[in-house]
Amino acid sequence: MTDIEVHLDRRGVPMRVGTLRRTPRRGGETVVFEYHPDGLADPDGFSLEPALAIGPGPFVPAAGQSFFGSIGDSAPDTWGRRVMQRAERRRAEIEGRPIRTLSGRPGGP
Template sequence: MAVNKTDIYVYADWVGLSHPTLVGVLSAHQAKGRKAFSFEYDKQWLKTNAQRLIDPDIQFYSGQQFPNNKENFGVFLDSMPDTWGRTLMKRREGQLAKANGTKGKTLYDIHFLLGVYDETRMGAFRFKLDPDGDFLDNDTEKSTPPWSTVRELQQAVVHYENDEENETINKWLKLLIAPGSSLGGARPKANILDENKDLWIAKFPSKNDTIDKASWEFLTYRLALNAGVEMAECRLEKVNGQYHTFFY
């Protein structure tokens, strides 16, 4: 059976490192009817003081390691989008195939992992297909929009959720895929930049909401502050419609 193998170079880029440092290679193995991942540490990384246990299934030794009774390692699943981001990516693939008159391809973990814009990727790992190439995804059309676009982004969510087969859906997808594909969870959300170029997440109301969920999240935030919990700043704004948008 022929097996397709793609090597993804994994770099650590966390506080304490002077520059992105190669940790190892995540290999995606795909054959008809099955897919699997393996990981192999870079030998130089194993000699550094920066090494740490990144996943229960990846121990401190050289050679290929495989996840225990699952297709992929949890640490790399955490670098991929969850329900909202995956839904956007799948929908975009379907729309592109429809526009080109072709059959849409099935998206696998490797597509979700490498389809996230590097600037807004969650976590401290970054990925390349070529050690001499750029960190992925490097598509500048996916760059993070400014705070001033929040109203337009929220309106895009409304159109996206309501216009299932509208011919203008590509417009709304393009607007949402850039800032939203990296994010987890099921609720519609997007990355945005404030006036100081700091990164925030805007969590929007959904058409299925029956209560103002953002207000409850903000209340929880204030209760945590009053209890002495150290929290990142959060904001609550009524951008458009009946319910608030939560920023964190």
């Protein structure tokens, strides 16, 4: 399982609003999102999208969807992933370590 912290820039300050949990499974992965207590306590808090109505508890994508639109839309596109992969290869070479696999949203490298 991989936990990814989800942050928003609120008035120039990064604020943690939740956690996205990715769990590999045969043929893909499952994702679950949960709002962080700080995000729930923020009086100016808002839902990230209709499928993620602000409130406690885990949220899963709608039937037939593999990801949440608002979170998936913020992921790097093909070019962005390529730039990140090149940077990782350079860092690994400089540090003398194996290249780490960069993981994007489903369907990504």
